Amino acid sequence: LNNFDQPEKPIALELPAGKARPFKRAMEELIDDLANDIPANFESEAYQAQRKSIEQEFAEAHESAFDALVNLATERGLILLRTPMGFMVAAEKDGKPMKPEEFRALPEPEQAKIDRNISEVQGELEKVLKAIPQREKEHRKAVESLNSEIAQQSVDASLGEVEAGFAGLPGLKNYLGRVRTDLTENAALFLLDERAPQAGAFPVSTTKHYLKPQFARYRVNAIIASSDEAEGGVPIIEERLPGLPNLIGRIEHEAEMGTLVTNFTMIKAGALHRANGGYLILDAIDILSEPFAWDALKRCLKTEAIKITSLQERLSLITTTSLDPDPIPLSVRIILIGERMIFYLLSLLDPEFPDLFKVHADFEDSLNWTDEALAAFAIMLRGLAAQEDCLEVSDEAIRSLMSEATRMAEDASKLSLNLGHFQTLLAEADFIARGKKKAQIGSAEISEAIRNGEERAGRSKEQLQEAISRNILMVDTDGAVSGQINALSVVGLGDARFGRPSRLTATVRPGRGKLVDIEREVELGGPLHSKGVMILSAYLASHFALAYPLSLSATLVFEQSYSGVDGDSASAAELICLLSALAEVPIDQSYAITGSVNQKGEIQAIGGVNEKIEGFFDLCNMRGLTGKQGVIIPAANVQHLALRQRVVEAVDAGRFGIFPIVSVNDGIEILTGLQAGTPGEDGRYPDGSINDKVDRRLIAFAEEMRAYVAQRRDGSVEENTL
Numbered sequence: 001l002n003n004f005d006q007p008e009k010p011i012a013l014e015l016p017a018g019k020a021r022p023f024k025r026a027m028e029e030l031i032d033d034l035a036n037d038i039p040a041n042f043e044s045e046a047y048q049a050q051r052k053s054i055e056q057e058f059a060e061a062h063e064s065a066f067d068a069l070v071n072l073a074t075e076r077g078l079i080l081l082r083t084p085m086g087f088m089v090a091a092e093k094d095g096k097p098m099k100p101e102e103f104r105a106l107p108e109p110e111q112a113k114i115d116r117n118i119s120e121v122q123g124e125l126e127k128v129l130k131a132i133p134q135r136e137k138e139h140r141k142a143v144e145s146l147n148s149e150i151a152q153q154s155v156d157a158s159l160g161e162v163e164a165g166f167a168g169l170p171g172l173k174n175y176l177g178r179v180r181t182d183l184t185e186n187a188a189l190f191l192l193d194e195r196a197p198q199a200g201a202f203p204v205s206t207t208k209h210y211l212k213p214q215f216a217r218y219r220v221n222a223i224i225a226s227s228d229e230a231e232g233g234v235p236i237i238e239e240r241l242p243g244l245p246n247l248i249g250r251i252e253h254e255a256e257m258g259t260l261v262t263n264f265t266m267i268k269a270g271a272l273h274r275a276n277g278g279y280l281i282l283d284a285i286d287i288l289s290e291p292f293a294w295d296a297l298k299r300c301l302k303t304e305a306i307k308i309t310s311l312q313e314r315l316s317l318i319t320t321t322s323l324d325p326d327p328i329p330l331s332v333r334i335i336l337i338g339e340r341m342i343f344y345l346l347s348l349l350d351p352e353f354p355d356l357f358k359v360h361a362d363f364e365d366s367l368n369w370t371d372e373a374l375a376a377f378a379i380m381l382r383g384l385a386a387q388e389d390c391l392e393v394s395d396e397a398i399r400s401l402m403s404e405a406t407r408m409a410e411d412a413s414k415l416s417l418n419l420g421h422f423q424t425l426l427a428e429a430d431f432i433a434r435g436k437k438k439a440q441i442g443s444a445e446i447s448e449a450i451r452n453g454e455e456r457a458g459r460s461k462e463q464l465q466e467a468i469s470r471n472i473l474m475v476d477t478d479g480a481v482s483g484q485i486n487a488l489s490v491v492g493l494g495d496a497r498f499g500r501p502s503r504l505t506a507t508v509r510p511g512r513g514k515l516v517d518i519e520r521e522v523e524l525g526g527p528l529h530s531k532g533v534m535i536l537s538a539y540l541a542s543h544f545a546l547a548y549p550l551s552l553s554a555t556l557v558f559e560q561s562y563s564g565v566d567g568d569s570a571s572a573a574e575l576i577c578l579l580s581a582l583a584e585v586p587i588d589q590s591y592a593i594t595g596s597v598n599q600k601g602e603i604q605a606i607g608g609v610n611e612k613i614e615g616f617f618d619l620c621n622m623r624g625l626t627g628k629q630g631v632i633i634p635a636a637n638v639q640h641l642a643l644r645q646r647v648v649e650a651v652d653a654g655r656f657g658i659f660p661i662v663s664v665n666d667g668i669e670i671l672t673g674l675q676a677g678t679p680g681e682d683g684r685y686p687d688g689s690i691n692d693k694v695d696r697r698l699i700a701f702a703e704e705m706r707a708y709v710a711q712r713r714d715g716s717v718e719e720n721t722l
Contacts, residue, residue: 001013001175001220001221001264002217002218002219002263002264003264004178004179004181004182004217007217007263007264008323008324009323009324009325009326010221010264010267010323010325010326011175011326012325012326012327012328013171013172013175014170014171014329015169015172016169019166019169020220020222020224020225021222021225022165022166023166023172023220023222024219024220024222024225026161026162026165026166027162027210027218027219027220028208028210028219028220030158030159030161030162030218031209031210031215031218032208032209032210033158034154034155034158034183034190035190035209035215037154037157037158038150038151038154038187038190038191039190039191041150041151041153041154042147042150042191047146047150050146051143051146054139054142054143054146055139057142058135058136058138058139058142061135065128065131066128068124069121069124069125069128072120072121072124073089073121074092076117076118076120076121077091077092077114077117078090078091078092078114078117078118078121079091079092079096079097080121080125089118089121089122089125090118091103091114091118147187147188148184148185148187150187151183151184151187151190152184155180155183155184155187156180159176159179159180159183162176163176179218182217182218183218189214189215192214216263216265219265221264221265221267223249223267223268223269223273224269224273224274224276234277234278234279235274235275235276235277235278235279236275236278236279236281237271237274237275237278237279237280237281238280238281238282239271239280239281239282240283240286241286242271242282242283242286242287242290242293242297243290243291243293244290244291244292244293244296244309244310244311245268245270245310245311246270246271247270247271247272247287247290247293247296247297248270248272248296248300248306248307248308248309249267249268249269249270249272249273249306249308250267250268250270250308250310251266251267251268251308251310251322251323251325252266252267252268253266253322254266262322262323263323264323264325267308267323267325270306270308272297272300272306272330272332273306273328275332276306276328276330276331276332277331277332278332278333279332279333279334279335280332280333280334280335281335281337282297282334282335282336282337283336283337283338284336284337284338284339284342284343284346285338285339285342287336288342291311292311296309297334298352298356300330301330301334301356302352302356303327303330304329304330304331305327305328305329305330306327306328306330307327308325310322334356334357336357340362343360364417365416365417365418366409366411366414366415366416366417367414367415367416367417368413368414368415369406369412369413369414369415373415374402374415377402377405377415378398378402380419381393381398381401381422381426382398384419384422384423384426385426385430385441387423388423388426388427388430390426390427390429390430390441391430391433391434391438391439391440391441392439392440392441393426393440393441394440394441394442394443396442396443397429397440397441397442397443397445397446399443400443400446400447401422401425401426401446402415403642404421404422404425404446404450405417405418405422406642407610407642408421410607410608410609410610410640410642411639411640412639412640412641412642413639424453425446425449425450425453426441428449428452428453429441429445429446429448429449430445432445432448432449433445447645453495454496457493457494457495457496458496458498460491460493460496460498461491461496461498464491464498464500465618465619465622468501468619469622469623473560474503474559474560475501475502475503475619476503476589477589477590477619477620477623477629478589478590478626478628479588479589480586480587480588480589481586481587481589482580482581482584482585482586482587483505483506483507483508483577483578483580483581483587484503484504484505484506484577484580484587484589485503485504485505485573485576485577485580485587485589485593485671486501486502486503486504486573486589486591486592486593486616487501487502487503487504487558487570487573487574487592487593487594488500488501488502488569488570488573488592488593488594488612488613488615488616488631489502489569489570489612490607490608490611490612490615497608497611498611498614498615499608499611499612499613499614499615499616500615501592501615501616501619502558502559502560502561503558503559503560504556504557504558504559504570504573504574504577505556505557505559505577506554506555506556506574506577506578506580506581507554507555507581508552508553508554508578508581508582508697509552509553509554509701510551510552510553510701510704510705510708511551511552511553511554511701511705512551512553512705513537513541513549513550513551513552513553514552514553514554515533515534515536515537515540515552515554515556515578531568533556533571533574535568535571535597535598535599536556536571536574536575536578536597537550538599539575539597539599539600539601539664540552540578540698542599543601543691544691544694544695544698545695545698545699545701545702546683548698548699548702549702549705550698550702551698551701551702551704551705552582552698552701554578554581556574556577556578558570568596568606569594569595569596569606569607569608570594571595571596571597572593572594572595572596572597572603572634572664572667573593573594573595575597575601575664576593576664576667576668576671579664579668579690579691579694580671580672582693582694582697582698583690583691583693583694583697584693584697585672585674585690585693586672587671587672588628588671588672588673590626590628590629590630591629591630591631591632591659591670591671592612592616592630592631592632593631593632593633593667593671594606594609594612594631594632594633594634595632595633595634595637595661595667596634597664601663601664601665602662602663602664603634603635603636603661603662603663603664603666603667604634604636605634605636605637605640606634606637609633609634609637609640609641610640610641610642610643610644612631612633613631613633613641613643613647613658614643614644614647616629616631617631617646617647617650617656620656621646621650625650625655625656626655627654627655627656628657629656629657630656630657630658630659631657631658631659632659632660632661632667632670632671633658633659633660633661634660634661634662635660635661635662637660638660641658664676665677665678665691668690668691669690672690674688674689674690675688675689675690676689676690676691677689677690677691677692678691679691
């Protein structure tokens with residue numbers, strides 16, 4: 001509302017729900033009524049008679065004073081003249097002013113008498129002239145009093161209806177009292193000649209009087225107004241663009257005669273105003289990305305008030321006169337939605353965040369595979385299809401989508417809740433089905449949509465396969481080589497994820513127990529990968545040549561790897577490759593292996609198992625499946641399998657194999673075709689077993705190192721020979 005005493009500080013007034021718009025309409029009707037009633041009252045016969053009486057009284061008083069002055073001048077033989085310079089008193093002769101030569105011809109006593117008379121009359125003239133301003137002031141006051149009385153009658157009649165309609169509302173009584181005073185004092189606003197030229201290039205001409213510029217002071221800016229139907233409810237607002245103006249409101253300006261001007265009617269509400277008394281939903285990334293928005297939100301929550309501040313003022317970019325409206329009391333619940341990492345970062349970096357956002361709800365992004373969940377998931381998928389205006393979704397298509405959800409969750413016992421991906425699949429499957437003139441979406445359309453998506457994002461995968469097929473990247477899928485194994489990793493580029501087979505090699509020789517990870521040495525290996533390699537040293541030291549120090553110098557490397565490597569999912573492959581090099585036993589290159597290993601030799605679960613299997617399968621399929629090829633995986637990952645149909649069909653037909661293992665020994669036996677061997681009561685491994693060969697080789701290394709040390713002591717070899 002307008003602040004009649006300080007227009008630059010508008011007044012904020014809270015009304016009960018459903019009352020703001022009626023009050024605004026009532027004030028508009030008040031102005032329209034007064035715009036008709038006040039001019040009519042001033043044109044009435046009663047007003048004209050009273051005004052005429054005041055004017056006549058003023059004229060009579062004015063004329064009476066001058067008549068008395070004229071009579072005095074006449075009695076003194078003088079004449080009163082009006083000249084361009086004012087009034088003049090002169091001697092009179094024959095009804096005309098006496099000429100100077102005639103005055104000088106008079107006797108001196110008579111001249112003196114005339115001068116005295118002139119002085120007397122001039123003194124009275126001065127009194128009359130001095131009384132005129134006071135008389136005019138009294139006249140104006142009389143007119144203003146009459147106008148105020150006439151205006152008061154109209155204002156009281158019309159404003160009384162407004163007061164009666166909104167009686168008992170807090171704050172309105174004082175405001176309407178101030179409106180009554182201002183309307184009465186400024187009744188002339190209703191008497192402006194509308195035919196007179198108005199300021200600005202576009203003069204206002206409307207039958208809605210409250211829209212005219214002179215009545216803007218009486219408008220009501222209902223920045224937040226609920227309808228009568230909403231009374232009793234609370235607002236739930238979602239702000240998708242929470243910039244500073246959209247969040248806390250803004251004060252708009254308009255150009256007038258080359259200058260930016262504003263008033264209280266240009267105050268616009270923000271999301272906090274609209275959500276006041278209810279709930280405001282914000283995306284964490286959106287509000288953190290907007291300049292000053294996060295700071296403004298916290299300030300409003302701490303002060304429990306909304307203070308409108310423009311971005312230009314914060315940055316001191318403008319000097320235009322603006323407004324300082326009353327702060328709005330704030331009572332709101334903020335629902336901040338974001339990724340877990342955003343929550344953790346805010347909790348860590350913003351000390352005020354835990355105090356302002358006390359309730360934390362961490363939602364699952366997957367669903368357990370139960371009958372109830374499957375039914376609900378199917379309903380949800382059909383609901384998504386309806387939202388996208390898709391064709392009816394068949395039961396087979398629902399099952400295909402559930403398989404895709406399982407694959408996305410990387411767990412055969414769970415369903416992913418990535419709704420955006422399913423919306424995309426349904427939209428594309430609907431397009432395919434309509435192109436085939438089908439009445440519903442089937443499993444074939446879902447599979448084609450999935451396949452199309454993989455092909456569109458498959459440029460990098462195709463380039464990798466091409467490089468392997470042309471032997472640019474060396475990966476064997478047949479034969480047997482000692483100290484060489486096929487390891488598997490997952491490459492993620494945007495939305496594309498695919499498995500990459502890589503050649504992993506190991507070399508061994510006698511040494512001081514140092515296991516060199518070349519990836520780590522050149523800073524291509526991440527900390528998790530380095531951890532996995534360190535575990536290999538612990539495994540060797542705790543399982544072989546226990547009576548001797550570990551006398552080994554070994555190197556491990558991913559051949560033709562030119563980017564960073566992290567994760568321990570290749571540690572099982574590295575250990576088996578190292579054991580193969582030590583035992584001098586070849587590894588069948590028809591296999592690839594993935595899995596992490598602990599110090600006890602147990603194989604642990606890894607991520608991306610489906611992509612890894614499919615990556616090696618696609619390579620073998622490109623070169624031709626022999627029925628001997630396969631992938632070795634941790635047994636714990638069997639529950640995560642959700643393979644593409646092409647792999648499932650090849651496994652069912654015996655053209656490709658998937659082999660779950662629980663220990664390093666299981667993997668060794670599959671890859672070498674030989675017994676791994678377990679230690680007997682004497683701690684020795686069975687003769688001819690892989691572990692026996694490794695044990696003997698490490699003992700031999702230790703003996704060589706002992707002999708070397710002895711020779712160095714007697715000086716027969718130089719210190720840096722080995």
